[in-house]
Amino acid sequence: MRWQVQEAKQKFSEVLRHAEEEGPQVVTRHGEEVAVVIDIREYRRLRGRQPEFRDFLLEQHEEPDDDFALEIESIVAARTADLPRQVDLGED
CATH class of the missing domain: 1.10.287 (Helix Hairpins)
Structure with missing residues (x-):
């Protein structure tokens, strides 16, 4: 799902819930992708042991x-x- 920055700020709990239940949530500013909110388990999997x-x-x-x-x-x-x-x- 894609969220504009302002909407993501207003509905941060919802963004987190969607990240946990549905997967990565993309945050945009002026139509440009600027961040992704992901579930902590996915983050740890991607990061791996370095x-x-x-x-x-x-x-x-x-x-x-x-x-x-x-x-x-x-x-x-x-x-x-x-x-x-x-x-x-x-x-x-």
Whole structure:
């Protein structure tokens, strides 16, 4: 079902009920799709279990040695200090 933003705000409980019972609810603004309300079970299914970045890197090596593990730890430490950055996708 599709909902305009104003209607979705006014009938939020109904939007949630429809998401639980009928599936994804699309929210539009000025005719453009801007959001989807989905049941939490569907969200969890779609999200799945995502390994931590560190664990993912370590799993790529059959038997990581201590030096490799220390290098991964330093990469992860540097990565967590970074702020999100803007990415230029070349779209205007």
